[in-house]
Amino acid sequence: MATVLVVALGRLVGASPGAAIPAILEPPSPVVPTPAPQSDTSLVQTASGTVRGQVEWDHRLFAGIPYAAPPVGPLRFRPPAPAPAWEGIRDATKPGSRCIQDPGADPEFGKQSDEDCLNLNVWTPAMKGAPRPVMVWIHGGSFTGGSGKIYDGRWLVSRGDVIVVTINYRLGTLGFLAHPALGPAGDVGNYGLQDQQAALRWVRDNIADFGGDPDKVTVAGESAGGMSVCDHLVAPGSKGLFRAAIIQSAPCGAQADLPTAEWHSVDYAAKVGCGDPKTAADCLRSLPLDKLREPVTFYNIGDDALAGPVTGSAALPVDPVTAIAQNEAARVPVLIGTNRDEFTLFVALQYLRFGEVYTSERYPELLRDTFGANAVAVGERYPLSDYGGNVPSAYSAAVTDGVFSCVNERMGDDLARVGPVYAYEFNDRNAPAPEAMRTLPFPVGASHSLELRFLFEIGGAEPLDPPQQKLSDQMLDYWSRFIADASPDAVGQPEWPAVGADGAGQPWMSLQPDGSRVVTDFDDSHQCAFWANLPG
Structure with a gap:
């Protein structure tokens, strides 16, 4: 996991x-000193x-x-x-x-x-x-x-x-x-x-x-x-x-x-x-x-x-992906999404600890360890030549697509058959990351967990720049509207349409600091048709 x-x-x-x-x-303390409200608001009777x-x-x-x-x-x-x-x-x-x-x-x-x-x-x-x-x-x-x-x-x-x-x-x-x-x-x-x-x-x-x-x-x-x-x-x-x-x-x-x-x-x-x-x-x-x-x-x-x-x-009688595919999930509105470069975080961690793991000679072995009998097909689909010979980038792209992006894409399509689904991709490829991850010989991009800094005040994280702060405000509006209304439509923000039930050309909200927008090529950009047709 x-x-x-x-x-x-x-x-x-x-x-x-x-x-x-x-x-x-x-978490840091609030920076604006203001008198506390009436003290009785601090008391709550629970069961x-x-x-x-x-x-x-x-x-x-x-x-x-x-x-x-x-x-x-x-x-x-x-x-x-x-x-x-x-x-x-x-x-x-x-x-x-x-x-x-x-x-x-x-x-x-x-x-x-x-x-x-x-x-x-x-x-x-x-x-x-x-x-x-x-x-x-x-x-x-x-x-x-x-x-x-x-x-x-x-x-x-x-x-x-x-x-x-x-x-x-x-x-x-x-x-x-x-x-x-x-x-x-x-x-x-x-x-x-x-x-x-x-x-x-x-x-x-x-x-x-x-x-x-x-x-x-x-x-x-x-x-x-x-x-x-x-x-x-x-x-x-x-x-x-x-x-x-x-x-x-x-x-x-x-x-x-x-x-x-x-x-x-x-x-x-x-x-x-x-x-x-x-x-x-x-x-x-x-x-x-x-x-x-x-x-x-x-x-x-x-x-x-x-x-x-x-x-x-x-x-947990049935695994969730199977149950969702069989229309056996709770019929509730769902907001679902991934980050553009999910697996670069884990490749970065392994690279910093065991740099030799990501040599070109090890690429076939990495694919075998992760994808088993499908390793050859994955290697042909994600050849090192497409990534400038950079093993971390090629391997990250394959695992991001096969384990995160396309699993979420399939679940979103399946869930849309029984209820409203709103899909997103966090796509700030310059999102604040730990210092050690900013000096690697490959880009980490919009890696796993980096969207959390845009939703929660997490002490020690690098400050957001003005466009990123605008994206943070936008995400907070989308998330809070979904919590309130079971739909992420927020006043003053781009409209976020629901995923359809047909599974083709689905609208995904691409969350970006230069302006979030709806895209319809998420499945193509992550090669989801290839992953869907691999032997189970």
Whole structure:
């Protein structure tokens, strides 16, 4: 699975895959000092108890609110249980603990993480008013890293007059280990996915107390978070918990089936000392936490070894791409898109760590590792000569098209048969990127996760220039209008038509700092007909 920028940045400063630079850890404070609104706006009564949040001139923030019981002890490797009630007023001015991270890919360099991590953050407008529409944001990070606190939602809140909820969910082994001893047949793994469902139920039951409209909830995410959104479109336990969906940069076809996940999970358990199937469940639940920090992995995309939600299971009976193709997804409006150069981020990370991987002699091997029996056909379609002999550029283009762009194009066409679909491509090929990525011997362009800087205030990111700030404002308007109205049409912005059901010459919004525009050649520019005709 692809990782978001905040997870990937750290690879550029010597960490293993997935870490990020320290400057990103905490969002910056508002720069305009203004007296706080009336203090009573800082108190909200939830179903579990009262919370006191932080009130600023342009927003309110209620952070670290538990939406489920701590998944510890006998609750480890089980679906989330209801959050316990508390007495008095609970402080909600600081984010709660992050879920356990991959120790070699921690985006916040070891800052507090814990099993007791099922908490969320609610960003609201500063002043009360009519019930606002709500976006529930699911973070990316390869299902092994990241947290909700990285995403400062004040821009969407203040400019778009919506509510933003960012969540934590169990990651890595604790979130997705699918050992058959952990539950009834077929009902193992997917604990992290079920955490997300519990958070959506919490929003349904509590968001009105924060000024939100529980009937206008949009579930959204990027990368692993976007894959999660794909799952929620088809998961039985997610039905009715949202009325619209946003899928950003998600290779939704790359998920493990239950037999594969169980095999890898049994192997993992044996390696940590729980090899006896008769005692494996108790053994795994009683292990010291440090024994389970290394994430279980089920499959690979390029050089990334990944885990995540398991298909063919009770929680996720059918993989989302198949279900969507069979018109079995939730019939809700969808905003879906990718970045023009998705895979350059991962090639950059590997190049900086192992530069020799991308020699011309290795190109056929890279293609074989990624595309198997189709490697020769892919190599002929993406010859090095078309990219000036530059292996990183050729390989990035192939994986971008085959794993990201054309999967999203196909899903958009399929989803358009049952509901409105609005498709985009983020196409700022000079988007702010980490310094190390600006000195590579190939361009990174509009790489994976770089659009996030245009939607969220992410501390440590390079400032946007004036045309990019204009694009950011435009994207905020589009996203907030979709959250509010299930359509991205925004006053003063170019019209964004829906994808049709015929699958030919589809309109995609190309988001560019020199002027966003509708294009109809997305499938041609990413060679989607070629990918559609490759043997499965």
